[in-house]
Structures are given as C-alpha cells and as structure tokens.
Amino acid sequence: MNMNRRALLGLLAAGGVASVAASGTQAAQTVNTSAKIVILGAGAAGMALANRLNTRLNGADITIIDGRPRHLYQPGFTLIAAGLKPADYSVSSNDTWLPRGVNFINAFASEIDPESKLLRIAGQEDVAYDYLIVAPGLKLDWDKIEGFSLDMVGENGIGAVYAGPEYAAKTWTAMDKFTDEGGVALFTRPATGMKCAGAPLKYTFLTDDYARRKGNRGKVEMTYAAHNNGLFGVPIVNEKVRMLFEDRGVDVHHNHVMKAIDPVKKLATFETPEGDTELPYDFTNVIPPQRAPDVILNSALPWADKWVGQGWVEVDQYTLRHNRYPEIFACGDVAGVPKGKTAASVKWQVPVVEEQLIAQIQGQESDARYNGYTSCPLITKIGRAMLVEFDYNNNLVPSFPGVIAPLEELWISWLMKEVALKATYNAMLRGRA
C-alpha cells in the first residue's frame, strides 16, 4: 500500500510540473493586422517564420515564394555522406510544413524592387508587400571551381557533400572506395562566407575514422587546405581543432583556396599568397565559393562595402532589419551578419525577426536581439562530437554548462546530432521549437 501511495504522489507531482511548464509557453499573444507579408524562400528560416507568423497574426496576408520543388534538411548531408543515412533522410515535401492559410507561390522571384515594394516573378503577376522577409538561402558557385562539374561527383574520388542529398550519397560511394584503397585525401573550404564552417572539418574527421575502422589508416594521407591562417573562426575552438588534427595526423596547408581541379591528373589548384600551387588528391570534397542568390545579389539589398561580390543583405546584426529599408528583414544564410549560416542560427534568428516585425506592425519597439548564436555539433568520429556553441564575440555559450563540455569529444553530443537534431529542426519548421 505504501508503494502505491508513493506512486500516486509521484504521478501527481509529475502532473503539476507538466501544467506549470505548459503554462509558461502561452506568453505570445495574437495580433490583428491586414498587413501583406511576403517571405522569399521556403527553407529553414522561411518555413519557420511562415508558421510562427501565421499563428501570431490574425488577418495578415502571408505569401511564401520559392521555386524549389522540395525541402531539404541540410544538417543531414554529413550523415548521408558518411553512409549513416540514406539520401531521402534529408528530403521532404514543402506541403508537409506549409501552414494552412498561407499562400505558396512555387516559383523563383526574378527581381526585388524595394522602392515600390514589389517582387517580380517571371511569367506571373508582381507581388506587392508591406513587409518582406528575405530568406532564400545562398548559392553554391560551382562554376568558380574551374574544371569541375556536378556530374563528376561520385567518380574518380570526387565528392561534393554540400551539393544536395543525392550528391552527398555519391560522395559516400567515393569516400567508401577511397578508404578501402588508400591514397591522399584532400579537404578544403572556400574563402567566402559559407554554410556551417564546421562541416568541412567534420568530413575530414569522418574520413579519418573510416580509414581507421577499416584498418587502412596507414595507407591514407590526410591533407586539409585552410583558406586562412586558422582552421575555425572561433579562436578557442580553432586551437582545439588544431590539437585534434595533430592527434589524427592531418597535414594542414594554410592560406590555400581551391580554384581549379583536374580530374584526370587528380590535381587541385590553389590560390595562395605566393601564387598558384597544386596539391594531389585521390579523394576530395569540393566546396565552392558561396554567395547570395542572383535575385539578391542584383538588387539594392546587399552591403556595398562589406563582403563585396558576395551579396549578403545589409541588416542590423542584432535586429536583422534592413539598414535602409526598415520594412525588410533578412533571416538565415543570406543575412549579412558576421556569424550564423547554420540551422541553429536560424532557430535563434527566427523569433527575433518575428518579434521585431510584430512590434513594427503594432507601431512599437521590441527588445528582441540576435546575439550571433551559432551551434555546430562538430563530429570527430562516428559516435563522438563536440557540441560547440558560440556568439558574435567568439564566446562559448554552452546550452548545458557544467554538463556537456563544449570542447570535449562526447557520446552525448553525438546522440544529439543523430537523434534529437532533425526532430528539433522539424519542430522549428512547424514553429513549435
């Protein structure tokens, strides 16, 4: 009988905690408005904002514009390229996430006219807006790697994890073969702003791990060509990665930026301060320069004096509001802020854009700020990762201080990447996380 009473008390206590926690989430109030809001891009940022604004705003006319036929969970590409998940792990239909009541135009915008507040779409009527959120992601500029084309991926030791889930799967075919046979593995990163600067490092670690698991590490030479003097933008993380590369036996070439590839001779050409130089490879993961999509690059929205030629949108780095067009916000990869081209950044940026926009609609001010938060579960082998989180000031900002050490290779961080990350991402798309 005692145990029974204790169990019942436990249940009651659990119920109490649940009701307290649930009541804490009902803070946001619905706002009435007839504003026309256009979201350019149905990726992580666009889709999450469509859902959140649709919930928060009553009567708003919300339109989301994107020509891509499907939604891609990009953080999954690394796992696909490591043979741990199939290509369709990252693929879903836009319809899965689109909220009811939001107009979806499945086409690419060709021009933004911020003066007359219009978007042009080829072959369709112009779309007018009161408020515009630009979240079209970025463009991988494959043409900037001379001699490379995407149809080479998967053959002759050429990989391209960033190119999409199918290409990530082909990259796995090439990496699997390479770690069977041995040779020189060459890893690079571009000198432009890029999606998840940790991803090139992760793939280096994963290739090393596979070579070791297969007992072929002795036949493999690992080379990492960094675009500058470091390996990672955050000094304390950079130092840790340097130590890990030393431990794993990865040779580093600094100030090397890939510009061309010769798939016949298996040579890659790099720009360096001393002039062009070549490095050999038997396996490589090509990562091209990255920039804003043409519709942004050719508009009046980018910074004129920063990231010249890359086209990132000129926004205040804390409010994500455009500096010259206050009714425009940028979110996700395309935002011209010093950090944060990751899904984790999007998760932090989305509530800021939401609060800022809603306050603006109400004629109020919001104190919501984006602090540059970015997170990278930096995989160091299959089964271990470092949960690196940092902000604009290069400070580490661990979510679980004292529990999950950011600079330790841990199983729990791997579990998060493998199990919880996609689920959290999906919940974010629905506006629930």
Add this chain to the structure above:
Amino acid sequence: MKELTLSTLFAVFEEIFGKGLFWAMVAVAALVTVGYIYVLVRDRAVSWKKFLLAQMAMPFGAVGAVVFVQHMTHSSLSDLGGPVDVIVLAMIAIVGAIGAAILVYTVQGLFSRRAV
C-alpha cells in the same frame, strides 16, 4: 537549446517517433503503470515472489536498452568520452531495468491469480 519547455520536448519527441507512435508509446507506458498500480492496490501488498522475478528481469532490461540505443545511433561503448557519457549510459540502463521490472511484475500480477 532555447526555450526548453515541456511542449518543446513533446514536439521534438513527436518528430523523432512520429506523432502516432510517440503517443502510442506514452499510452502503453501509462497502461503498464496503471496496471502496476492496479495490481498493487488489488493485492494490498508487494508480492516478494513476483518482485524477485521482476528483479531478475532488470539486467536484461538494462542491457537491452543500452544495446537498442547504441544500435539506433551507430555507436558503441568505446565512444564514451567523459563523465556525462557514463551518466547517460547509466540512465539508459536504469530506465531499461526499471521498465523491465515493472513490466514483468505487472504481467505476473495480471495473469497469476494468487497474490502472495
């Protein structure tokens, strides 16, 4: 993790298992718990005989839970990298052990007529 509330957790678990499976699992866990409480109330005492068998199921539950998690996440014991990993492993094992014990006790209680 920002705003880690219970509703966020539910949203995340729904995405991990799918809405149907997650709530079905919650329902099964709740049913077993209710069954357990029912057996305790009905018998008005803990049956030490049943409890002994339930205890014997605990190591199997513990190992089963750990093997299941490792299989699902492509990892192994050699991936444990720090104290928190050992704690996580222990928690998974404990949950598996307690779950197995409650399940075995309840099944015995519901399907054996005499409560001694």
